[in-house]
Amino acid sequence: MKIIELKNVNKKFILHNQKGTVLNVLNNINLEIKTGECIALVGKSGIGKSTFLKMLYGNYLPSSGEINIYNNNNKINIVNSLEHQIINLRKYFIGYVSQFLRVLPRVPTIEIVSDTLKQQSLFDEHSLIKIKKLLSELNIQESMWNLSPLTFSGGEQQRVNLAKTLIGNYSILLLDEPTASLDDINKSIVIDMIKSKLKKNVTIIVIVHDNKIRNEICTREINLEKYIPNDN
Amino acid sequence: MKTGFNFAYLDEATKRMIRRKILKAVCIPGYQCPFGGREMPLAYGWGTGGIQVTASIIGKEDILKVIDQGADDTTNAVSIKNFFKRVCNIMTTDKTAEASLIQTRHRIPETTLNKDQIIVYQVPQPEPLRKLEPKEKETRKLHAYKEYALMHVKLYEEISQFGSVIKTWAYPVETNNRYITDPTPIPKFDNPKMNNMEALQLFGAGREKRIYAIPPYTKVKSLDFDDHPFEIQTWDECCSICGSTKSYLDEIIINNEGEKNFICSDTDFCNSNLEKNK
Amino acid sequence: MNIKKIMHVENLTHFYGSQIGCEDINFDLYKGEILGIVGESGSGKSTLLKCLSGEIYPSSGKINISLEQGGVKDFLSLPEQEKRQLMRSMWGIVHQNPRDGLNLRISAGGNIAERLLNVSEKNYSHLRNTGKYWMEKTEMDSDRIDEFPIGFSGGMQQRLQISKILSSNPQIVFMDEPTGGLDVSVQAKILDTIKSIVRDINVTMIIVTHDLAVVRFLTDKLLVMKDGIVVETGLTDRVLDDPQHSYTQLLTSSILQV
Ligand SMILES: Nc1ncnc2c1ncn2[C@@H]1O[C@H](COP(=O)(O)OP(=O)(O)O)[C@@H](O)[C@H]1O
Numbered sequence: 001m002k003i004i005e006l007k008n009v010n011k012k013f014i015l016h017n018q019k020g021t022v023l024n025v026l027n028n029i030n031l032e033i034k035t036g037e038c039i040a041l042v043g044k045s046g047i048g049k050s051t052f053l054k055m056l057y058g059n060y061l062p063s064s065g066e067i068n069i070y071n072n073n074n075k076i077n078i079v080n081s082l083e084h085q086i087i088n089l090r091k092y093f094i095g096y097v098s099q100f101l102r103v104l105p106r107v108p109t110i111e112i113v114s115d116t117l118k119q120q121s122l123f124d125e126h127s128l129i130k131i132k133k134l135l136s137e138l139n140i141q142e143s144m145w146n147l148s149p150l151t152f153s154g155g156e157q158q159r160v161n162l163a164k165t166l167i168g169n170y171s172i173l174l175l176d177e178p179t180a181s182l183d184d185i186n187k188s189i190v191i192d193m194i195k196s197k198l199k200k201n202v203t204i205i206v207i208v209h210d211n212k213i214r215n216e217i218c219t220r221e222i223n224l225e226k227y228i229p230n231d232n
Numbered sequence: 233m234k235t236g237f238n239f240a241y242l243d244e245a246t247k248r249m250i251r252r253k254i255l256k257a258v259c260i261p262g263y264q265c266p267f268g269g270r271e272m273p274l275a276y277g278w279g280t281g282g283i284q285v286t287a288s289i290i291g292k293e294d295i296l297k298v299i300d301q302g303a304d305d306t307t308n309a310v311s312i313k314n315f316f317k318r319v320c321n322i323m324t325t326d327k328t329a330e331a332s333l334i335q336t337r338h339r340i341p342e343t344t345l346n347k348d349q350i351i352v353y354q355v356p357q358p359e360p361l362r363k364l365e366p367k368e369k370e371t372r373k374l375h376a377y378k379e380y381a382l383m384h385v386k387l388y389e390e391i392s393q394f395g396s397v398i399k400t401w402a403y404p405v406e407t408n409n410r411y412i413t414d415p416t417p418i419p420k421f422d423n424p425k426m427n428n429m430e431a432l433q434l435f436g437a438g439r440e441k442r443i444y445a446i447p448p449y450t451k452v453k454s455l456d457f458d459d460h461p462f463e464i465q466t467w468d469e470c471c472s473i474c475g476s477t478k479s480y481l482d483e484i485i486i487n488n489e490g491e492k493n494f495i496c497s498d499t500d501f502c503n504s505n506l507e508k509n510k
Numbered sequence: 511m512n513i514k515k516i517m518h519v520e521n522l523t524h525f526y527g528s529q530i531g532c533e534d535i536n537f538d539l540y541k542g543e544i545l546g547i548v549g550e551s552g553s554g555k556s557t558l559l560k561c562l563s564g565e566i567y568p569s570s571g572k573i574n575i576s577l578e579q580g581g582v583k584d585f586l587s588l589p590e591q592e593k594r595q596l597m598r599s600m601w602g603i604v605h606q607n608p609r610d611g612l613n614l615r616i617s618a619g620g621n622i623a624e625r626l627l628n629v630s631e632k633n634y635s636h637l638r639n640t641g642k643y644w645m646e647k648t649e650m651d652s653d654r655i656d657e658f659p660i661g662f663s664g665g666m667q668q669r670l671q672i673s674k675i676l677s678s679n680p681q682i683v684f685m686d687e688p689t690g691g692l693d694v695s696v697q698a699k700i701l702d703t704i705k706s707i708v709r710d711i712n713v714t715m716i717i718v719t720h721d722l723a724v725v726r727f728l729t730d731k732l733l734v735m736k737d738g739i740v741v742e743t744g745l746t747d748r749v750l751d752d753p754q755h756s757y758t759q760l761l762t763s764s765i766l767q768v
């Protein structure tokens with residue numbers, strides 16, 4: 001069953017304040033992704049992998065085309081849907097782990113992770129145990145749980161970022177280099193977690209440079225080279 | 233008439249104008265009607281508003297009683313009574329039950345008023361919201377839109393600071409489920425008498441040039457909270473003259489040692505009570 | 511999922527004489543949304559907010575509102591009494607200067623009570639408990655309930671103003687630069703408080719600010735204003751991360767500090 005569909009999607013950036021420079025990034029994307037697939041986005045740096053994920057999350061606006069998300073029998077084109085519909089989709093349906101952690105200042109780690117469950121109305125008396133277990137598995141020490149992650153190291157922030165999204169019950173996960181700043185031990189822990197999500201039939205689109213990891217978890221690759229505009 | 237004045241001092245046109253305002257006031261219980269007040273031969277603060285109302289409605293057959301703080305024999309009460317005797321040539325009385333028209337400052341008689349009587353209150357400040365909202369334009373809106381939250385906030389503040397509402401006189405009431413009304417500086421002891429009173433109640437404010445009214449048998453509710461209900465004053469003592477335990481008592485110091493005594497504020501009630509108990 | 515639209519604004523325009531205040535504004539506000547209006551000073555933000563909250567009557571345009579009880583009403587043609595009633599309970603404005611929203615001659619608790627009394631709450635202990643509850647919610651010391659706000663710091667006064675407005679469980683809250691007049695350290699704390707409250711209760715809010723950090727922190731969607739018109743609108747993170755209009759790009763780059 002298809003869960004994501006891109007139709008004639010183009011993305012260019014017009015830099016009005018830099019003499020109207022046009023960055024033509026991605027062109028004429030037509031593709032479908034099925035429920036339960038694990039897609040690796042590949043292509044050289046700067047090609048538009050993050051841009052692709054951000055468009056799926058509604059964070060970047062395609063210059064033209066449609067991005068349809070199928071939720072049971074509902075189709076939502078996030079290019080032209082209302083803000084609250086996208087917010088709702090992000091709450092319950094699509095999780096996104098950005099390349100860099102972006103959270104509100106002064107909010108403790110444990111609350112950041114709890115918040116995902118609260119937003120999904122899944123927070124109950126067992127939740128804290130679950131959250132603590134997840135943080136421990138990701139090797140975030142207990143002494144850090146009540147601190148804001150904004151002062152943590154790159155790898156720690158990355159793992160908090162993952163915990164924040166992996167705790168939730170999403171049907172689609174968008175992961176932008178989730179293992180980039182992790183050591184081998186943490187890498188394999190995260191890979192196991194991604195695998196267990198796949199077992200639950202979650203659809204995953206991931207940017208990952210490591211061939212070995214790609215082969216281990218991904219069912220298909222999408223190479224963005226073929227969407228490079230000719231005029232570039 | 234030998235005085236050279238028109239009956240009841242005011243000219244007939246003025247009386248008609250004031251009567252029209254009174255009629256309007258009766259139609260809208262508790263609503264303050266502005267009126268074109270006339271200069272009276274005494275200073276504001278001496279009951280000029282009440283006198284104009286009385287002068288406009290008094291007839292040759294009326295028997296007038298005037299009280300000041302419950303007493304018939306104070307300077308103010310006596311001079312108002314004398315004024316009407318001179319300009320109307322009517323009868324006056326000290327007996328509440330005998331009077332057809334009662335002008336009062338700061339009390340309602342203890343004797344229950346009946347449907348053939350009219351009571352006229354002298355009003356120093358007709359606007360109950362004035363201290364809370366200084367702008368007249370805004371108070372009019374507050375009345376018009378029935379926005380009376382501030383009034384209750386005042387009571388809230390007293391309870392939170394003193395444990396109970398300490399306002400003991402000029403305690404605000406709601407008339408006919410609509411307008412918040414200033415009952416004039418009567419003790420809150422008198423407030424329940426206003427509720428469903430058989431007599432017509434008229435209020436005249438001379439300086440502010442306002443008339444308002446509470447028609448007979450009108451609901452008058454003292455403002456309160458569900459869990460802090462309105463209560464009237466009570467005394468452990470009784471009247472040291474007539475022994476009454478159910479009238480409003482004034483406290484008087486009787487000697488240099490500061491010893492206190494309590495007597496009825498309503499002199500007519502006290503006298504007749506004493507009579508009765510003899 | 512069907513979220514209720516509670517405000518629909520169409521071609522809203524206001525002129526001050528021949529001077530444009532705001533022009534041709536269109537948007538919808540849904541229940542639970544937090545809408546930010548950003549722009550430099552003079553761009554028409556406050557004019558728009560005043561039109562929406564009934565403080566000024568716009569030159570032209572339409573504002574439809576849906577009532578809690580159901581049904582849609584033309585806000586601009588409501589009689590003054592109904593508008594005032596709305597502002598006193600169902601809606602609420604948090605002013606930039608807390609003194610504009612508080613009665614300084616009344617205690618902190620009395621200020622909150624006044625709002626509740628507008629919705630006809632005549633129970634003293636309930637007023638008291640609700641007052642304390644909201645003071646705590648806004649991270650004030652509820653033991654100060656009987657103190658007068660004149661003695662409070664600016665930040666405390668702002669917290670009290672927010673408590674007062676939220677205590678009546680309003681359908682829409684309007685905030686005009688709610689942290690504008692405060693020290694930077696106090697600003698951050700108050701924003702934290704507002705954020706934690708909006709996470710907690712499903713409040714709908716329109717917030718005017720020139721501060722993009724505030725907008726990023728608090729809002730779901732944005733109207734970007736310049737010279738009285740809306741140049742860009744959309745999901746907050748979309749507008750800030752992938753701005754389309756040249757002015758928004760200027761605003762979000764560090765070139766233009768508003
Ligand atoms: N918000 C933005 N505004 C302007 N240009 C952008 C923006 N985000 C990305 N780009 C440009 O789009 C291109 C693709 O970037 P990106 O998606 O980050 O590539 P990748 O993730 O594949 O390394 C780059 O040229 C980048 O500079």
Ligand SMILES: [Mg+2]
Nearest residue numbers: 049050051099
């Ligand atoms: Mg990237």
Ligand SMILES: [Zn+2]
Nearest residue numbers: 471474496502
């Ligand atoms: Zn006595």
